[in-house]
Amino acid sequence: MVGAGKLIQLLFGLPYLYAVVLVGALMIIYVAFGGMKATTWVQVIKACLLLGGASFMAGAVLYKYGFNPEALFAAAVQTHPKGDAIMAPGGLVTSPIEAISLGVGLMFGTAGLPHILMRFFTVSDAQAARKSVFYATGLIGYFYILTFIIGFGGIALLMSDPAYFKLGAGGTFDKLKDMVGGTNMVAVNLANAVGGPYFLGFISAVAFATILAVVAGLTLAGASAVSHDLYASVIARGRTTERHEVNLSKISAVVIGIVAIYLGYVFENQNVAFMVGLAFSVAASCNFPVLAMSILWRGTTTWGALIGGLVGLVAAVVMVVLSDAVWVKTFGYPAALFPYANPALFSMPLAFLT
Structure with a gap:
């Protein structure tokens, strides 16, 4: 939601609050009326466009440096205010424990994301699921390779051009803070910078479609969990109709969308990449232990899965809230109560143990 709001704010010049509300309203309408079929098609189309657009962007960056990655890195080091330090581990993690915790969250959280798990129920059989995972993993790995080319290209090409920064008094600007639209x-x-206004429009559309696909998938997963798993299976104990479930799912989508709009507004100034890491940490702590134990251990029971997943969820969320990113930077308290920004290394073993 933060990424979508910032994108709309940059493209149309709207206040951030209006941009987030606009995206949230579109997401609610999309999920409530389009359902699984609409969400699936937007995910398929955006994946193809995203891979194509990122490949072209990375290729265009390398073309400007004669397809010589060493020349690209040298230009980035020369341009960035921190110089050679950008070739060292970044500032997103501050200690080895933090790095391991982030890695654990990203690695195991992928298998626990609700809109990823939901896809395993849309294939014909186990063989098709394995083939789907094989191809998807390969494409994801390829995309991750492109990201560091795009990142260093952004440093080398944008930081040397004042046109991409908001100028202060006397025409000065901070390369690390004053980029147009935010970092x-x-x-x-x-x-x-590499493709002109037409390619800018294309990438903006792809970025918006990507964000819409993710939030729509998550909203759909949440709404179906409320209507089918919680209401139909637990509260009504099967004494309901499919029509009633669908209507409840639509109401749930509206409520989830409103909550997402509010959180998107509150977390306006947080780094999107950092928040993605937090989402993966929660998924690794709540869903992955249940998935792994139900596959690998015959002794897993319904109550064990329920309580273990709940403990992982609560632990991850509480640790995130008490960390520096939320407790200090969002709520304004002087010091964090939990020392690490990524909780997966601590909350995931707790869920497995439970």
């Missing part, structure tokens, strides 16, 4: 819009601005 979350580096890739979008890079599209303009």
Whole structure:
């Protein structure tokens, strides 16, 4: 939601609050009336466009440096205010424990994301599921390779051009803070630098479709969990109709959308990449232990899965809230109560143990 709001704010010049509300309203309408079929098609189309657009952008960056990655890195080091330090581990993690915890969250959280798990129920059989995972993993790995080319390209090409920064008094600007649209819009601005306004429009559309696909998938997963898993299976104990479930799912989508709009507004100034890491940590702590234990251990019971997943969820969320990112930077308290920003290394073993 933060990424979508920032993108709309940059493209149309709207206040951030209006941009987030607009995206949230579109998401609610999309999920409530389009359902699984609409969500699936937007995910398929955006994946193809995203891979194509990122490949072209990375290729265009390398073309400007004679397809010589060493020349690209040298230009980035020369341009960035921190110089050689950008070739060392970044500032997103501050200690080995933090790095391991982030890695654990990203690695195991992928298998626990609700809109990823939901896809295993849309294939014909187990063989098709394995083939789907094989191809998807390969494409994801390829995309991750492109990201560091795009990142260093953004440093080398954007930081040397004042046109991509908001100028202060005397025409000065801070390369680390004053980029047009904020630091979350580096890739979008890079599209303009390597491909002009038409490619900027294309990448902006792809970025918006990507964000819409993710939030729609998550909203759909949440709404179906409320209507089918919680209401139909637990509260009504099967004494309901499919029509009633669908209506309840639509109401749930509206409520989830409103909550997402509010959180998107509250977390406006947070780094999007950092927040993605938090989502993966929660998924690794709540869903992955249940998935792994139900497959690998015959002794897994319904109550064990329920309580273990709940403990992982509560532990991850509480640790995130008490960390520096939320407790200090969002709520304004002087010191964090939990020392690490990524909780997966601590909350996931707790869920497995439970």
